[in-house]
Amino acid sequence: MSRLHLCAAKGFFLGWCSVIASLPMLSNSADAQELRAGTLFDSSRLHEVEITLPAAEWQQLCKQTRWQGGFGAMFAADPADKPFTYFKGDITIDGVAIAGVGIRKKGFFGSLDEVRPSLKIKFDEYTDQQPIEGLDRLTLNNNKQDASQMSQLLAYRIFNDAGVPAPRCSLVKLTVNGEYLGIYSNVESIRKPFLQDRFGSPVGKLYEGTVVDFHPQAVSKLEAKNKDADEDRDRVELLAELLATEGDLPMERVSAIVDLDQFLRFWAVESLIGFWDGYTQDQNNYFVYEDPATKKFRFLPWGADVCFTTGGGPLAAFGGDGHSEAIYAQAILPNRLYRSAEMPEQYKQTMLQVLDDAWNEAALLKEVDRIEKLTEGHLHEAQRPSSRSGNHGMPDLTTDRVREFISKRRETILAELESTPIAIAQQPRIPMHTEELGTARGSFETRWSEGFGPSNSDSELQITLKLGGQEVELADLSASAHLLQAPSFPGFGGNEQRTPPAMIVLKGTRSSDDKPVMVTFMVDRASIKDLPQQPIPVSGTFVEGAPRFGFGFSAPMLSGDIKLSPGDTELGEAIAGEFDVRIVKLRGGGMGGPQAPR
Structure with missing residues (x-):
């Protein structure tokens, strides 16, 4: 090779080295050690996070939902059910790339x-790596319910200042x-x-409570x-039994399970x-x-994206005796505790003490000003006040509302504490739970129709x-199968642009009394194409009597699996499947008013 060619090759090699050196490295460990948990949770600046994954998989991730079966179906699901699945991708955090x-x-x-x-970003889901010292995953919350962008940032800081791990x-x-x-x-995950x-x-x-x-x-x-x-639930079950005890609460036994001093601060x-x-x-x-x-037991806060509001939330009225701002006590443990002789004081x-330790109005208001300035000009269009209509039927949590609250x-x-003991609900609210009514198993064949058309004559x-x-x-x-538009529930996540579901309706008449019976499944359309002949978690409703298309809390609901034949969701196309579901009824949760935990 001539000297000229050697020089050209050397220049080409060095040029590519320079280009490669200028690119962020996708690292599984060593190069990413520049990041530390303490650095990543530095709230004095905005951090930069970039994620890449195949476009089709991102769309699939975005469309996964808990809404199959309607407004109340998610509450009937077993907590072990996982509606969201992981997809493999790469992430860059403040310039440090992790593959x-x-x-x-x-x-x-x-x-x-x-x-x-x-x-959720889990670092070791696909690769054995721990790229950030002190963290094994990220939790990135979209602040959809928080126009101020600061509820979680301020709330967890106050918990920590009050001595409550947050x-x-x-x-x-x-x-x-x-x-x-x-x-x-970017919220620190409560894990190891x-x-x-x-x-x-x-x-x-x-344990996580939802x-x-x-x-x-x-x-x-x-x-x-x-x-x-998971293997030993004896103590959580024992606490439930103690809180359901008639008469005075056995404080000595409860205090042997719950760190009451810590719970009081949390409360x-x-x-x-x-x-x-x-x-x-x-x-x-x-x-x-x-x-x-x-x-x-030590109680730890989570999901603090709707704080700094008054009124006690949309279910406050179910307390029955008016709402107190100074003491939240609709849950069973605080409600029962406050009725013990020494607890109000x-x-x-x-x-x-918490007011002294963690509530400094001047410092908090200064922080509000700082965060408002920090985020100015960086909001997504959906985060701007002009595009928002509030959540949960309540006014949106704007920066001005946070200031007024503080x-x-x-x-x-202090005004309410003057009248200690404060009047609270006479009974705690019984929590939402399911009562099993029965089961339904079988198979069907039909064709897709549009809207709420009649059952297929040859089904x-x-x-x-x-x-x-x-x-x-x-x-x-x-049996009939229907292609629908997605129902919307304004204020409760109803702005989510969900893919219209498919609905499968099975009908019969009870031989003993000629009463109509209807089993309705709501199915994600994408699952029919993406997961043919595999069990798909499904939900829906069960109705006895006059047919009605309601998917709220009132009708018994379904929880189980359906396995569908491969096919398109096109009008007139055949659809067949097998199903195995439980029929359950939602109880409690304010839907039936306040009730004692008996």
């Missing part, structure tokens, strides 16, 4: 979204596949690294987050910051950790229906 992470959608109710979904939080600008999705809250850092050990039993309380009929829905919690902070969607008011959004050092003193809260709380249906343990004989069997 091969797991990415999935998250959210339960008001935060669900098909355009700007909340996300996640750290920062704000990030999120981009996915080159599309900017706006400001997200969190538990190790706060308690010195991650081995205690950990629309559930310590009630004998509902405590099974408290989701175990580690193996020990006081939830009330102080107006966290109506937390445990003490809404039986929702909390973790319980059995501290290995004390063998007592203990709660008052705890609240006063300015007036101390005065409101076939075989069904074994059991109610109350007795088999129900049916006649005049028919």
Whole structure:
């Protein structure tokens, strides 16, 4: 090779080295060690997060939902059911790139979204890696219910200042596949690294509470987050039994299970910051950790994206005796505790201490100003006030509302504490739970029709229906399949742009009394094409009597699997399948008013 050619080759090689050196490295460990948990949760600046994954998989992720079966079906599901699946992609955090992470959608109710979904990023889902010291995953919340973008940032800081272990939080600008999705809250996940850092050990039993309380009929829905919690539920069940005790609460036995001093601080902070969607008011959004050092339950906050509001939330009226701003007590544990002789004064003193330790109006208002300036010009179109209509039927949580809340809260709380003991609901709200009514199994064949058309004349249906343990004989069997537009529920995640579902209706007449019976399945259309001949989790409704197309809380609901034949969701095309479902009825949760936990 000539000298000229050698020089050209050398120049080409060095040029490519320079280009490669300028690119962010996709690293599984070493290069990403520049990041630390403490750095990532620095809330003084906006962090940059960029995610890439195949476009088709991103669309599939966005369209996954809990809404199949309608408004109430998600509440009937078993907590172990996982509606969201992981997809493999890459992430860059503040310029540090990490390859091969797991990415999935998250959210339960008001935060669900098909355009700007909340996300979980699990670093070791596909690759054995721990790229960020002190973290094994990210939780990125879309702030859909928080126009101020600061509820979680402020709320968790106040919990921590009050001595209640809570996640750290920062704000990030999120981009996915080159599309900017706006400001997200980066919230520290309550998993092993969190538990190790706060308690010195991650081995205690950990449970997550989502629309559930310590009630004998509902405590099974408290989701175990580690193996020990799943295999040994004796103590959560015992607490439910103690709280259901007639007469005076056995305080000595309860205090042997629950760290009451810690719970009082947790309780006081939830009330102080107006966290109506937390445990003490809404039986929702909390973790319980059995501290290995004390063998007592410690309550940890979660889902704090709708704080700094007054009124107690949309279910406050179910308390029956008016709402108190100074004490949230619709959940079973706080309600029963407050009726113990010494508890009202203990709660008052705890609240006063929390006000001293964690409620500095001047500092909080200064932080509000800082966050408002920090996020200015970085909001996604959907986050701007002009495009928002509020959530949960309540006014939107704007920055001005946060300021007003902070300015007036101390005065409101102190005024109510003057009349200790404060009047609370005479009975706690029984938590939402399911009562099993029966089962339905069988198979069907029919064709797709548009809207709520009649049953197909040449359809076939075989069904074994059991109610109350007795088999129900049916006649005049028919099946139909319908292509619908997605129902909308404004204020409760209803702005989510969901793919229209498919509905399969099975009908019959009960031979014993000629009463009509209807089984209705709501099915994600994409699942029919993407998962043919595989069991698909399905939900829906069961109706006896006059047919009605209602998918709320009133009708019994279905929980189980359906396996469909491959096919297109086109009008006139054949569809066949097999089904195996439980028929359940939702109870409690405010739908039937306040009830005692008996």
